[in-house]
Amino acid sequence: MEIMLLDLFMIYFIFMVIFFLHVFFFEKKKRRNFEGIIGGPEILKLKAIEKIGTLLVATRFCGVFIFIFNAYGVVSFYMFVRMVDSRLGHWLKLLVSLMLLLKTQGLYVGITYVKSAVAKGAVCLDGSPPAYHWDKGSGTGINSWLIHFEGGGWCNNVTSCLSRKKTHLGSSKLMGQQIAFSGIMNNKRPFNPDFYNWNRVKIRYCDGSSFTGDVQAVNPATNLHFRGARIWLAVIEDLLPKGLKNAENALLSGCSAGGLASILHCDSFRALLRMGTKVKCLSDAGYFIKVKDVSGAPHVQTYFNEIVTLHGSAKNLPLSCTSMLKPSFCFFPQYVAPQVRTPLFILNAAYDSWQIRNILAPSIADPLGVxxxxxLDINNCSPLQLKSMQDFRLQFLNALKTSTNSSSRGLYIDSCYAHCQTETQEKWFMEDSPVLGKKKIAKAVGDWFYDRNPFQKIDCPYPCNPSCQNSGLAPPNNPEKKPPNGSAASVNMSTLLCGLLMLMGVMLP
Structure with a gap:
C-alpha cells in the first residue's frame, strides 16, 4: 500500500536517478568506442561539453530530488527500490540507504520552558527555568509516554558547578531551541518500531546531580542553585495535565547520568501516575559501579560522596537504600536497584567507555598518560590494559548480580566499548546495530516492555561480539541545532550528496 504514495513526481524522480546513473556509469563503453574514431582536440571539446551538460542535468536532478525527498516518505521509496531488478539496482539501493540514514537524524523538536517552576525554586544551576522537548504521540501511541532523562555527568564542587553553569548543562538560557530526536526517540516506525508514535519527552539536564539535589540556601557570591529534584517534579507536574495523567503505558528512561536518574526515580515515577498505568524503567549506561581505580584509590566513591553532599541529595535518594547505607553509597545502582519494585531494564556495555575512562583509569590515577x-580506542590497549578491563568487566558483572533477582527485570549487557546506546540510531536499531542473543537493543527492549518475551542476556568477553562498533563515543551532550524548519538537516545533507554525485560525474574519464 505504501508504494501507492508514489505519484507522477516520484516516478519522474526515479527516471532522473536512472538517467543520471546511466550517463555517469554505463556509457563508458560507447564513449571509448567513439573516441577510437575521432582524436585529440575533438575528444577534449566533446568531454568538456559533456561535463557541462552533465552538471546542468545533475543540478536539475538535485533540485527535484531535494523537493521530492522532503515531500514524501523515504521509506516508501525504499520499498520501491527494493523491487528494482536491474544493473541499476545496486546504485539505487546504495543512494537511498544513505538518504535513509541521514533522514533519521532530521527530526528536530522544539524546547518548552517550565517558567512556572521558577516560583517553586525548581531551577537550573544558574537560576534559569527547567526545560524539556516533547514530540506528541499519535494513533495507538496517543496515551503512551516515554520520559527520557538527558545525561551529561555531574559537578561535585563549587568550582566545577560554576564552570558547568556557563554551559547548557547548567543553564536553560544556553540550550538550543531544537534538538534532534533519534534512536529510542525516533518518530519513524522502521527505526523505532515500538515507541515511534508515543509521546516522547526529553528532560534537559541542568542541575549536575542526576535530578536529586535540593538545597534551599543560595550563596549570593556564586548564585548556584542545587535543585535537581525539584526540576524533576516540576516537569512531571507540567506534563500531567498535558496528557501524562491519562497514560496507559509509561517508560522512564535515560542515558548516563540520566540512566542513573531513571533508576533513582523509578519507583517515585510510578507513584506519580494513576493506578492501572503500565510503568517500567530503562537505564542506559547508568549502572555505575563502586570499584577502585588503576592506582588502587577509591576515586569514584569519593567523587559520588562529594556530589551527594554538595547537592543535598540524601533526602531524595530511595529510602529503601538510605535507611541501611550511607547516602553516598545509594548513588551507586548496585545498592539501589535490588530494592526497586517497578520493572527495570538495565542496558549497559560491560566495557562501558565512560567508566573505563573516568572510574577505572581517571586522569588523576594516570598522571603519565599511559x-x-x-x-580513545580499545584497539590501542596493551595486553596489561586489556587485562585490567577484563577484571573491570568481572567486577561489573558481580555488582550486577543482586539487580537481576526478578523475572520482571530486563538485562542487555553487551561486550562493546560504548557508552549510551539508546540515543544513537546506529546502536539502537539499524542493519549493523549491536546484537546480543540474536536481538538488537530496540527489539529486546520492546519485547520486554510489552511482555512478548523476557530478556536477560550477558555477552561473552571482548572481543567475541563482531557486531560491536566499539567507538567508545557517547551521543554529544550538546545535540542542539537551529534549522529553520524540521527538515533543514535532511535538505542540507541531501544537497551534500547531490554535490558529491555531481563531482563524481565530472571527474569520470
Whole structure:
C-alpha cells in the first residue's frame, strides 16, 4: 500500500536517478568506442561539453530530488527500490540507504520552558527555568509516554558547578531551541518500531546531580542553585495535565547520568501516575559501579560522596537504600536497584567507555598518560590494559548480580566499548546495530516492555561480539541545532550528496 504514495513526481524522480546513473556509469563503453574514431582536440571539446551538460542535468536532478525527498516518505521509496531488478539496482539501493540514514537524524523538536517552576525554586544551576522537548504521540501511541532523562555527568564542587553553569548543562538560557530526536526517540516506525508514535519527552539536564539535589540556601557570591529534584517534579507536574495523567503505558528512561536518574526515580515515577498505568524503567549506561581505580584509590566513591553532599541529595535518594547505607553509597545502582519494585531494564556495555575512562583509569590515577591512547580506542590497549578491563568487566558483572533477582527485570549487557546506546540510531536499531542473543537493543527492549518475551542476556568477553562498533563515543551532550524548519538537516545533507554525485560525474574519464 505504501508504494501507492508514489505519484507522477516520484516516478519522474526515479527516471532522473536512472538517467543520471546511466550517463555517469554505463556509457563508458560507447564513449571509448567513439573516441577510437575521432582524436585529440575533438575528444577534449566533446568531454568538456559533456561535463557541462552533465552538471546542468545533475543540478536539475538535485533540485527535484531535494523537493521530492522532503515531500514524501523515504521509506516508501525504499520499498520501491527494493523491487528494482536491474544493473541499476545496486546504485539505487546504495543512494537511498544513505538518504535513509541521514533522514533519521532530521527530526528536530522544539524546547518548552517550565517558567512556572521558577516560583517553586525548581531551577537550573544558574537560576534559569527547567526545560524539556516533547514530540506528541499519535494513533495507538496517543496515551503512551516515554520520559527520557538527558545525561551529561555531574559537578561535585563549587568550582566545577560554576564552570558547568556557563554551559547548557547548567543553564536553560544556553540550550538550543531544537534538538534532534533519534534512536529510542525516533518518530519513524522502521527505526523505532515500538515507541515511534508515543509521546516522547526529553528532560534537559541542568542541575549536575542526576535530578536529586535540593538545597534551599543560595550563596549570593556564586548564585548556584542545587535543585535537581525539584526540576524533576516540576516537569512531571507540567506534563500531567498535558496528557501524562491519562497514560496507559509509561517508560522512564535515560542515558548516563540520566540512566542513573531513571533508576533513582523509578519507583517515585510510578507513584506519580494513576493506578492501572503500565510503568517500567530503562537505564542506559547508568549502572555505575563502586570499584577502585588503576592506582588502587577509591576515586569514584569519593567523587559520588562529594556530589551527594554538595547537592543535598540524601533526602531524595530511595529510602529503601538510605535507611541501611550511607547516602553516598545509594548513588551507586548496585545498592539501589535490588530494592526497586517497578520493572527495570538495565542496558549497559560491560566495557562501558565512560567508566573505563573516568572510574577505572581517571586522569588523576594516570598522571603519565599511559592509558590515554587506550581510552580513545580499545584497539590501542596493551595486553596489561586489556587485562585490567577484563577484571573491570568481572567486577561489573558481580555488582550486577543482586539487580537481576526478578523475572520482571530486563538485562542487555553487551561486550562493546560504548557508552549510551539508546540515543544513537546506529546502536539502537539499524542493519549493523549491536546484537546480543540474536536481538538488537530496540527489539529486546520492546519485547520486554510489552511482555512478548523476557530478556536477560550477558555477552561473552571482548572481543567475541563482531557486531560491536566499539567507538567508545557517547551521543554529544550538546545535540542542539537551529534549522529553520524540521527538515533543514535532511535538505542540507541531501544537497551534500547531490554535490558529491555531481563531482563524481565530472571527474569520470
Amino acid at each position: 592509558w590515554k591512547s587506550c581510552k
